[in-house]
Amino acid sequence: MATFDYVSSALRTIRFEAEAVTALMSRIDGQFSQACELILNGKGRVIVTGMGKSGHVGKKIAATLASTGTPSFYVHPGEASHGDLGMITKDDILLAISYSGTSSEIVALLPLLKRGGIKIISMTSNPDSTIAEVAEVNLDISVVHEACPLDLAPTSSTTATLVLGDALAIALLEARGFTAEDFAFSHPGGALGRKLLLRLSDVMHTDNEIPRVLPETPMADALMEMSQKGFGMTTVMNSAGDLLGIFTDGDLRRSIDRGIDIRVARVGELMNTTPKTLRDNTLAAEALALMEQAKINVLLITNEQKKLVGVVKINDLLRAGII
Known part of the structure; x- marks a missing residue:
């Protein structure tokens, strides 16, 4: 045949x-x-x-x-x-x-x-x-x-x-x-809808979940705050609630490599004063792209008045289906 x-x-x-x-x-x-x-x-x-x-x-x-x-x-x-x-x-x-x-x-x-x-x-x-x-x-x-x-x-x-x-x-x-946003409103259940509709305000950690310390806080206390909140970092703020910087696990390793005695140092001396931030109304998909590009795991979220209102981990975005 x-x-x-x-x-x-x-x-x-x-x-x-x-x-x-x-x-x-x-x-x-x-x-x-x-x-x-x-x-x-x-x-x-x-x-x-x-x-x-x-x-x-x-x-x-x-x-x-x-x-x-x-x-x-x-x-x-x-x-x-x-x-x-x-x-x-x-x-x-x-x-x-x-x-x-x-x-x-x-x-x-x-x-x-x-x-x-x-x-x-x-x-x-x-x-x-x-x-x-x-x-x-x-x-x-x-x-x-x-x-x-x-x-x-x-x-x-x-x-x-x-x-x-x-x-x-x-x-x-x-x-x-x-528009793309109009399209997303008719597709809220799919991955496309999540990418086009979900904003950082929908997934961020807020209020007492946010790790916070003052710049004069001893490193031992700052590390305790980082450990308790579980973000691998802490924000550094003044008494008026203004964001001054961030201190991360990576900053800790770099400080030790430089021979700094963290037993006597204050967190304000070692913090990063230019942390990555985004507005709370930013699309979650946009935030994920920034985090991947900058190779960071945590992002600080601010409101229109530039006040800190939340924290987002990259895992929060992945769990929300922003992939």
Whole structure:
């Protein structure tokens, strides 16, 4: 039995689908702009519908729209005829996906949708099809041939549809001025959301957890404070609560190497007067980058008045998922 050439088959599929995507570029025109304006000027949501493979792609398009600033969800056209049509309001816009433009389940909904004044954007391969003719705007998703050698299974066409949906979502994102922080608010449970939303004020140690000593404190007492608080350092502050410096385990080793008698020294004589600090509203991800660059394990946190309000260890950021 001859060995099948899997690699050639895969490369042919990728080539056909790449050609289908490239062909979309010549169709990004006034119709595409009109679809974007229709959505941006709408007062409701974008309701995506489609049957079969178009429905699967439609679910992804709806999810991408929703996560990039355009409220959207998917409605199955078959279920819509049995009650789910009630999910659609007169302020919504329907994005109907049907390669042929004649999917019976969607066609059956058209009279009711138009009667309700709901505007329709279609994605079809035939501008003269039933769905395209009823729609305010039709976006062309036609392909020369499917990647399937039988030219039957939706392959190139579904890829083209998916890419056109992404193009629509990103154009709307940019037009809205949608920011990374906006994106994070719709992704609070993931690592990306934590990176974009978590601030030092959310993870820092505060109040009595912060090691503090006066500059005239004997080294023995300063070391005791460091040991009790467990940060491997202590802040050095004056009686008014102003931050003067920091003394760390590394400073202790360097002092011993220099032959300093720590039994008689005061912490103010050996402290580092230029500790690394960040504002409490700084993103935790930004703090982690600074700590890794500076090769430090502890960071001092200040408020708007430059008063010390917290301490963060690098392990605190790692535990919070900022990686």
